[in-house]
Amino acid sequence: MKPGTFATVFSQRETVKGHFLMTVKAPASFREAIPGQFIMVRLEGSTPPFLSRPFSIYSIYSQGNDTFVEIFYKVVGKGTLAFSRLQEGDALNILGPLGRGFDIPPSCKKIVLIAGGIGVAPLSFLAQHCGEDTRGTEIICYLGAGSLETVAGLDRLEKICSAVEISTDDGSRGYHGPVTGLFKRDMGLYPEDTTWIYSCGPRPMLRGLQKLLKDQPCVCQVSLEERMACGIGACLGCVVSLRPDGAEGSLVRVCKEGPVFDIRDVEFGE
Numbered sequence: 001m002k003p004g005t006f007a008t009v010f011s012q013r014e015t016v017k018g019h020f021l022m023t024v025k026a027p028a029s030f031r032e033a034i035p036g037q038f039i040m041v042r043l044e045g046s047t048p049p050f051l052s053r054p055f056s057i058y059s060i061y062s063q064g065n066d067t068f069v070e071i072f073y074k075v076v077g078k079g080t081l082a083f084s085r086l087q088e089g090d091a092l093n094i095l096g097p098l099g100r101g102f103d104i105p106p107s108c109k110k111i112v113l114i115a116g117g118i119g120v121a122p123l124s125f126l127a128q129h130c131g132e133d134t135r136g137t138e139i140i141c142y143l144g145a146g147s148l149e150t151v152a153g154l155d156r157l158e159k160i161c162s163a164v165e166i167s168t169d170d171g172s173r174g175y176h177g178p179v180t181g182l183f184k185r186d187m188g189l190y191p192e193d194t195t196w197i198y199s200c201g202p203r204p205m206l207r208g209l210q211k212l213l214k215d216q217p218c219v220c221q222v223s224l225e226e227r228m229a230c231g232i233g234a235c236l237g238c239v240v241s242l243r244p245d246g247a248e249g250s251l252v253r254v255c256k257e258g259p260v261f262d263i264r265d266v267e268f269g270e
């Protein structure tokens with residue numbers, strides 16, 4: 001396995017309940033990263049967990065000669081809990097940028113982002129990237145969360161997007177129900193030939209979106225967040241099944257051939 005690179009935590013803060021924004025000082029090579037790519041992160045030295053964890057790149061920026069990578073993550077287990085305790089100056093090992101990112105539309109009028117929970121991370125980077133475009137592309141985001149307290153990534157999206165529509169599972173903010181239900185309400189507003197849709201979130205949400213778009217010809221790319229061990233195509237721990245007409249064949253490694261795929265190619269199961 002590739003060794004990765006030494007990096008240090010520049011800053012870290014909890015933004016909404018259980019969600020942390022960590023800024024890491026990284027090598028200059030990270031400047032080339034494109035939205036949808038990810039990094040593998042592990043603690044330096046002999047501190048558990050020993051295996052790296054994959055995270056989308058939330059943003060990249062430079063100050064003078066320094067390059068900074070932001071990751072935005074939710075604490076779900078021992079690895080993310082250990083990361084949440086890191087402080088400025090603590091050491092990390094990072095590997096990346098990895099995988100295939102989103103295709104950037106050459107000339108589309110509307111970009112629709114559909115994010116479920118922490119799936120907002122790669123989509124926010126994409127919004128930032130496309131927002132710098134001067135061709136007048138309109139970006140609309142549908143952001144789903146469990147409840148009011150866990151609507152993640154909103155401040156940044158509100159600065160970039162023309163509209164951010166929110167849904168919560170418990171109805172405590174915005175539309176009451178799944179984010180796919182909210183998107184379904186507005187689907188007719190988006191011309192099929194000039195709209196590109198991008199999504200990231202839990203599997204049931206992506207499966208629901210796939211069903212919604214079954215008869216729509218518009219482009220829709222999704223970033224999959226499978227469990228990963230190596231992140232570089234060596235362990236086959238992240239294999240998913242594509243539909244028989246999928247361009248990459250029937251079984252693919254999310255870390256190598258993805259994590260971004262055409263939503264119509266992915267076999268989400270029932």
Ligand SMILES: Cc1cc2nc3c(=O)[nH]c(=O)nc-3n(C[C@H](O)[C@H](O)[C@H](O)COP(=O)(O)OP(=O)(O)OC[C@H]3O[C@@H](n4cnc5c(N)ncnc54)[C@H](O)[C@@H]3O)c2cc1C
Nearest residue numbers: 053054055056072073074076077078079080121225226227
């Ligand atoms: C390409 C990619 C990009 C990702 N980007 C982000 C991101 O930007 N922000 C973020 O918060 N998370 C992201 N994830 C998910 C993140 O990698 C996992 O949440 C993390 O590895 C969990 O580590 P842990 O040690 O805390 O959890 P563990 O102790 O390993 O597991 C705790 C619980 O979380 C579940 N779990 C672990 N990994 C996943 C997963 N990948 N999908 C669903 N459930 C999982 C386990 O089944 C278990 O129930 C991404 C995953 C991939 C593959």
Ligand code: FES
Nearest residue numbers: 231233235236255
């Ligand atoms: S995580 Fe090892 S092959 Fe993808």
